[in-house]
Amino acid sequence: MLTGNEDWSQLCDESSDEGNCCNLARDRRLVREITEAFANVIDMKDDWTKGHSTRVAKYTRMLTLELGYDKDIAERYSRAALLHDIGKIGISKRLLQKDGRLTEAEYDSICEHPTNGYHILKSISVAPELAAAAACHHERPDGTGYPQGLVGDQIPRVAQIIAVADTFDAMYSDRPYRDRMNFNQAVAIIREGSGTQFFTDVVDAFLRLVKKGKFRADDDNGGGSFDDIDNSNLARKQA
Numbered sequence: 153m154l155t156g157n158e159d160w161s162q163l164c165d166e167s168s169d170e171g172n173c174c175n176l177a178r179d180r181r182l183v184r185e186i187t188e189a190f191a192n193v194i195d196m197k198d199d200w201t202k203g204h205s206t207r208v209a210k211y212t213r214m215l216t217l218e219l220g221y222d223k224d225i226a227e228r229y230s231r232a233a234l235l236h237d238i239g240k241i242g243i244s245k246r247l248l249q250k251d252g253r254l255t256e257a258e259y260d261s262i263c264e265h266p267t268n269g270y271h272i273l274k275s276i277s278v279a280p281e282l283a284a285a286a287a288c289h290h291e292r293p294d295g296t297g298y299p300q301g302l303v304g305d306q307i308p309r310v311a312q313i314i315a316v317a318d319t320f321d322a323m324y325s326d327r328p329y330r331d332r333m334n335f336n337q338a339v340a341i342i343r344e345g346s347g348t349q350f351f352t353d354v355v356d357a358f359l360r361l362v363k364k365g366k367f368r369a370d371d372d373n374g375g376g377s378f379d380d381i382d383n384s385n386l387a388r389k390q391a
């Protein structure tokens with residue numbers, strides 16, 4: 153279990169560029185290879201999860217660069233995003249793809265995936281952002297997220313960024329049981345969550361990229377579902 157004593161804010165914002173160049177290059181290659189190996193495990197679980205993780209990694213890279221970070225940080229955060237839902241490998245496919253309201257026990261089971269992901273990745277000390285992202289991507293700055301209810305800057309930067317990328321893709325992608333949400337509606341929901349569900353500067357970066365046409369899919373002709381897929385409901389369904 154998470155103890156609650158972890159200082160998440162320190163987990164991923166410090167560069168692990170210690171030691172000599174040879175060690176650094178070796179560590180980076182090792183992290184890349186470990187990430188790819190774990191990503192292959194996720195791919196085997198579920199086609200939808202595979203596509204979701206890849207898109208969230210891409211969006212995270214775009215947002216990180218837009219926020220002014222360098223390519224190295226964008227690469228590290230992007231890899232962390234690729235593995236953010238690795239804790240779902242212990243959850244049945246039937247439950248992950250269930251159409252309809254989850255029972256309380258099912259919801260509780262899905263909500264364990266951040267903690268499970270943290271335990272899978274925590275021993276990779278050269279890339280602490282991997283465990284931080286898995287553990288904290290459902291936390292919210294207003295303290296109503298899970299699993300720990302962290303507040304504001306207690307949430308690691310990598311998870312602040314992934315939260316926007318993850319939620320946007322969860323709404324703006326086809327699911328086994330529904331079409332993706334209308335683009336403008338999904339963007340509006342992200343905008344409305346600024347300062348409560350999401351960090352304001354990350355939402356601002358997202359909206360700048362939207363203005364540049366970066367998040368709209370090539371095959372989007374203005375359609376998409378206008379169903380009231382409210383964001384918290386979505387979390388209850390898919391976490």
Ligand SMILES: [Fe+2]
Nearest residue numbers: 236237289391
């Ligand atoms: Fe998740």
